[in-house]
Amino acid sequence: MIYRKIxxxxxxxxLMLFDTHRAQExxxxxxxxFKDSLAGTSLKVRLLLYTRADPSCGQLLSHQEPFSNSQFNxxxxxxxxxxxxxxxxxxxxxxxxxxxxxxxxxxMNVIVVDWNxxxxxxxxxxxxxxxxxxxxxxxxxxxKMKDNGANLSxxxxxxxxxxxxxxGFTGANFNGEIGRITALDPAGPEFNGRPPEDRLxxxxxxxxxxxxxxxxxxxxRNLLGHIDYYANGGADQPGCPxxxxxxxxxxxxxxxxxxxxxxxxxxxxxxxxxxxCESYTDFQDGTCMDCGKxxxxxxxxxxxxxxxxxxxxxxxxxxxxxxxxxxxxxxxxVGYKVDIVSWNQKTHWGYLTIKLSNGxxxxxxELNHKSLKFERFQETSVLAQFERDIQPVKKITLKFCPRKxxxxxxxxxxxxxxxxxxxxxxxxxxxYDLLLEESKDVTFKPxxxxxxxx
Amino acid sequence: xxxxxxxxxxxxxxxxVSSDRTTEEVPGNGIQEASHLLSRAQSxxxxxxxxxxxxxxxxxxxxxxxxxxxxxxxxxxxxxxxEVVVWKIRLWMVILLxxxxxxxxxxxxxxxxxxxxxxxxxxxxxxxxxPRLFRGNFTLESSSSSALDQQMLMEQLKxxxxxxxxxxxxxxxxxxxxxxxxxQDSTAQFELQFMMPPENEELVRYTLSVKIVKGVLQQHFYxxxxxxxxxxxxxxxRMEAF
Numbered sequence: 104m105i106y107r108k109i110x111x112x113x114x115x116x117x118l119m120l121f122d123t124h125r126a127q128e129x130x131x132x133x134x135x136x137f138k139d140s141l142a143g144t145s146l147k148v149r150l151l152l153y154t155r156a157d158p159s160c161g162q163l164l165s166h167q168e169p170f171s172n173s174q175f176n177x178x179x180x181x182x183x184x185x186x187x188x189x190x191x192x193x194x195x196x197x198x199x200x201x202x203x204x205x206x207x208x209x210x211m212n213v214i215v216v217d218w219n220x221x222x223x224x225x226x227x228x229x230x231x232x233x234x235x236x237x238x239x240x241x242x243x244x245x246x247k248m249k250d251n252g253a254n255l256s257x258x259x260x261x262x263x264x265x266x267x268x269x270x271g272f273t274g275a276n277f278n279g280e281i282g283r284i285t286a287l288d289p290a291g292p293e294f295n296g297r298p299p300e301d302r303l304x305x306x307x308x309x310x311x312x313x314x315x316x317x318x319x320x321x322x323x324r325n326l327l328g329h330i331d332y333y334a335n336g337g338a339d340q341p342g343c344p345x346x347x348x349x350x351x352x353x354x355x356x357x358x359x360x361x362x363x364x365x366x367x368x369x370x371x372x373x374x375x376x377x378x379x380c381e382s383y384t385d386f387q388d389g390t391c392m393d394c395g396k397x398x399x400x401x402x403x404x405x406x407x408x409x410x411x412x413x414x415x416x417x418x419x420x421x422x423x424x425x426x427x428x429x430x431x432x433x434x435x436x437v438g439y440k441v442d443i444v445s446w447n448q449k450t451h452w453g454y455l456t457i458k459l460s461n462g463x464x465x466x467x468x469e470l471n472h473k474s475l476k477f478e479r480f481q482e483t484s485v486l487a488q489f490e491r492d493i494q495p496v497k498k499i500t501l502k503f504c505p506r507k508x509x510x511x512x513x514x515x516x517x518x519x520x521x522x523x524x525x526x527x528x529x530x531x532x533x534x535y536d537l538l539l540e541e542s543k544d545v546t547f548k549p550x551x552x553x554x555x556x557x
Numbered sequence: 558x559x560x561x562x563x564x565x566x567x568x569x570x571x572x573x574v575s576s577d578r579t580t581e582e583v584p585g586n587g588i589q590e591a592s593h594l595l596s597r598a599q600s601x602x603x604x605x606x607x608x609x610x611x612x613x614x615x616x617x618x619x620x621x622x623x624x625x626x627x628x629x630x631x632x633x634x635x636x637x638x639x640e641v642v643v644w645k646i647r648l649w650m651v652i653l654l655x656x657x658x659x660x661x662x663x664x665x666x667x668x669x670x671x672x673x674x675x676x677x678x679x680x681x682x683x684x685x686x687x688p689r690l691f692r693g694n695f696t697l698e699s700s701s702s703s704a705l706d707q708q709m710l711m712e713q714l715k716x717x718x719x720x721x722x723x724x725x726x727x728x729x730x731x732x733x734x735x736x737x738x739x740x741q742d743s744t745a746q747f748e749l750q751f752m753m754p755p756e757n758e759e760l761v762r763y764t765l766s767v768k769i770v771k772g773v774l775q776q777h778f779y780x781x782x783x784x785x786x787x788x789x790x791x792x793x794x795r796m797e798a799f
Contacts (some may be wrong), residue, residue, distance in 0.1 A: 446727055446764055448676050480763045518727055518769055535772035538726040550779045
């Protein structure tokens with residue numbers, strides 16, 4: 104008898120759950136089209152809540168009573184995801200996966216700020232005006248959350264392009280007490296050169312980070328946060344089209360890469376180290392590999408985990424960092440600092456190609472960002488970033504291509520080459536006495552370095 | 558093609574052209590061309606029906622004027638080339654001279670560049686008079702040393718070390734001698750002698766530093782196949798300058 108009751112009970116509860124589950128309508132982001140963009144749209148902000156209960160099902164939060172939704176846990180961490188300008192009206196392609204990655208990482212409320220009505224407009228200036236209004240709307244919500252016991256420091260706002268400045272304006276309304284703002288290629292047009300109150304700045308949150316991937320077109324050029332990452336120099340991204348012949352990709356590829364890079368950091372599959380440096384040229388020359396100012400923590404890891412360096416970064420006020428990426432996921436590269444001493448009496452200039460092999464796989468890098476100078480008994484240093492990690496390195500192949508000129512065939516005479524891995528704490532690899540003939544491969548087996556220097 | 562058409566109209570319709578010329582109604586180019594052609598056409602013999610425009614014959618029926626024209630042009634070219642420029646020097650000589658001068662300049666540059674001595678490969682060994690000495694030891698894998706007679710082994714090691722330094726691009730010119738002074742418990746003691754020029758401050762710091770001299774020998778030991786008869790433990794190598 105009692106078993107029967109239990110079975111009925113379970114069945115009832117299951118049916119109820121099924122029923123309530125079915126009753127939940129999953130909300131999607133507003134989908135508009137090019138016609139709407141031409142006509143222009145008036146601002147309407149929708150807030151879609153995603154939780155671990157169902158990471159793929161968004162629920163509309165009411166502006167008046169956001170807490171009527173039982174899944175909205177105010178005491179938990181809340182991450183806002185704010186998109187930018189939408190000239191075509193379509194919802195961002197990355198939104199759903201971004202939400203999934205965030206919820207996969209930890210339990211939290213993800214609130215997608217859908218202001219597609221307002222962001223879809225051929226008139227960019229009108230959209231820029233709307234950013235303040237979106238920020239005021241979010242300020243209202245966050246104020247309600249605060250009144251209901253939410254901790255401002257557990258709020259993280261991730262803003263893409265114009266969304267970055269929306270986060271900044273919202274943060275400024277709370278005097279920078281919001282926990283964290285992540286700006287993904289913050290918008291440049293109409294914001295470049297503006298004073299801090301008219302854009303995102305480090306005072307807008309306890310920790311502000313900005314990733315720059317298209318600063319020469321749609322992105323912002325200068326420092327905006329406590330830490331600014333300039334991926335691949337911050338302007339042109341690998342794998343993105345260089346000519347307009349590739350259609351719309353030409354316009355959005357660099358800009359959108361910021362989102363994919365950050366998503367990859369949330370996913371946590373392959374960490375990318377961000378090196379503090381004054382310029383990209385210095386970074387490529389390998390002069391910025393010193394991470395001493397971060398003590399035992401080392402240089403910050405780009406992206407979601409950079410919050411571990413928050414205290415040091417806030418203390419340093421503003422830090423400009425650089426890293427290089429691959430053209431697709433996994434984006435992380437494997438870096439070596441290469442130091443070379445040559446003994447040619449005349450100074451030689453040229454480019455180096457380095458190939459690493461473990462017997463079955465190999466990876467190659469062409470150091471052609473500028474021609475290297477090889478001066479007698481002077482150390483030449485350069486950063487070599489390989490597409491993937493090859494371990495153990497059994498063979499190294501070097502090729503020297505001199506800078507063009509009407510000269511006899513040149514030979515580069517190396518006294519010593521050292522490759523110091525930047526990750527994994529592996530031992531540096533050395534080789535002595537190499538003769539590199541012009542454009543010819545020289546392969547050798549590296550040996551463990553004994554001492555560090557002359 | 559348009560030229561031909563234009564031309565034919567002009568020739569067949571003389572009156573029109575002349576009237577055009579007087580009234581000057583047709584835009585510039587056409588008129589000039591037409592009048593020019595007209596005068597040439599009139600100056601030509603009656604039996605020549607074809608008229609040339611920019612070297613192209615309009616009339617294809619009679620090839621004879623073409624050959625005669627060619628001959629005439631060839632002759633005038635010869636005359637031009639034989640013109641005296643100055644003193645006894647004729648035009649063709651001047652042209653030939655300029656062309657050959659260009660060829661000579663190119664050839665000498667290429668030759669000079671190709672055979673230019675590599676400064677890094679020119680040195681005078683007899684000027685290397687200052688000795689630089691190193692000593693040290695290394696240990697053989699126990700299995701490889703037992704099979705051979707000690708004297709022979711030391712001789713073989715000497716040859717091997719000599720070969721290493723004689724094949725080194727950076728050290729070969731300075732390398733003078735190696736002595737294996739003793740061999741005990743699989744460990745060989747050795748002494749290396751290099752000869753340097755009197756000015757050797759940088760050499761001692763870089764090329765003939767312990768780091769490089771040792772590194773060159775050590776990487777050879779690492780490169781060795783362990784199946785070889787004499788196999789040295791690479792990490793056992795010790796070396797110092799004295």
